[in-house]
Amino acid sequence: MKKYTYSAKAGDNPNKWYVVNAEGLVLGRLASQVAARLRGKHSPLFTPHADMGDSIIVINADKVVMTGNKWKDKAYYRHSGYMGGLKRITAEKLKAKRPEDLVRFAVRGMLPKNRLGRKLFKKLKVYSGGAHPHQAQEPEALSLN
Secondary structure, three states, X not given: OOOOOOOOOHHHOOOOEEEEEOOOOEXXXXXXXXXXXXXXXXXXXXXXXXXXXXXXXXXXXXXXXXXXXXXXXXXXXXXXXXXXXXXXXXXXXXXXXXXXXXXXXXXXXXXXXXXXXXHHHOOEEEOOOOOXXXXXXXXXXXXXX
């Protein structure tokens, strides 16, 4: 009898939807658990080259917590492409301006930097309030430690 390792295909993924309430959760711990869930590492069918993860909805992103002095010290950078076009914004100002981006940037940094990572990132939905427009997908509540 021939023995081989099973390699999952994209069609093997049931793709469930989950809601995560980010209120009071530490940003880095939240992001690492969400990224692992998006990637599908919780599944026994995990295959590194296939999308085996679930869709995640993060609510209350404006109530996420950072430890230490990260609100003032942590900075996010972007560049316009022109000379002297480097822009810097602290986590505190970003939270006041676009709190959803704190979670998005943290999760994106923990996903693969390739086509698969870009596909997985599209399955993340982040909202600053407690409401979301994805009731039709019947998402289950997911509690993260």
